[in-house]
Amino acid sequence: MNLDKKDHQLLRLLQTQGRTSVSELATHVNLSDTPCLRRIKKLESSNVICGYHAALNPRALGLNVLVYAFVRLSQNSVGAAQMFEEQVEKLNHVLECSVISGSYDYLLKIIAADLESYESFVKHKLGSINCIANIESTVVLKQTFSKKQLPL
Template sequence: MKLDKKDQQLLNVLQANARTPVSELASMISLSDTPCLRRIKKLEAANVISGYHAAINPKAVGLHVSVYAFVRLNQNSVHAAEQFEQQIAKLAHVLECSVISGSYDYLLKIIAADLESYESFVKHQLGSIAGIANIESTVVLKQAFTNKHLPV
């Protein structure tokens, strides 16, 4: 889908605050309410806007440790990858799972209450997934910033 200037403006405003009322959005991008709402629906239908969510502070809900885990599988096959991805998708503490190049097959972003709970997660949940050859973890000492606003 080709985005025009109005679509880009609309996406930028929605990324900053998805709860902005349509009348305010329309005013901000110099449209009337109905065409603005039509654009939002078009962007949703095209999966440019893939959803809306509340940003929750992890520390406020007791999740103080972020870890990036590099995972290598025993074998490089479509079946092994599909099995791994199906199993990893079931683990609530895994926030992201990316297929990567290099010495490892996957990069996982994992969140936990503390290092002890991360260790337990690795031993009892992640480590129990068949087909994993190696896991290497990197603990985040400080999150300098997170930017979820895409440059559209």
Template structure:
């Protein structure tokens, strides 16, 4: 990846907060003309700094009131079990994040559900049916005080 200059960093900062901003408005804020601004955006996309654009939804408005962090230990610490597990997690819509971790467990999952009963069914029917899983420890979030979506750009 190429190094970022101050204009590139400003573009990334603004686009993280305002993904729907027009190129004209962005260019004005950066004291650039439209074409060079658009060229910079395209380069940032091609270089992989910008991976895509999406809308951030309100989980509570969609009645997804339960957030759970599930620590998972595999039955066997092998590449084939890890690959099988990761592929299965990618197919499950309630699983928002899947991270390989250190310590007593192998993975940390962030899972959403409408309620605890739905989460219990998900664990028993989806996770529990995978033979590669030895154990699951769930931590239910009582209250999320904040969640950042913007990465710090120095």
């Protein structure tokens, strides 16, 4: 999709202020309401905007531990990868799953209440996925920042 200056302005505003009204957005990008709404709908339908959500504070919800887990599968096959991805997507504590290069196959971003609950999660949920050969965990001691906005 070919994005112009106004599209970029709208995307920057929506990334930081997703609840801004169409009228306010239109004012900021110097458009009237209808053309502004039309642009937003076009960005949504072309999947440039793929959703809206509230950003939650994990600590306020008792989720105090962030872990990156490196996972190696027992076999390097399409079937094993598909089974792993389907199973891990069902696990609520897994926030992200990425296929990576190197000695591991996947990198998971996992959140838990504490180290004890993470250990239980690994033993009873993640570890029960049959095609996993190895899991190596790295606990985040302090997250200095986490950006949600993409550079436009």
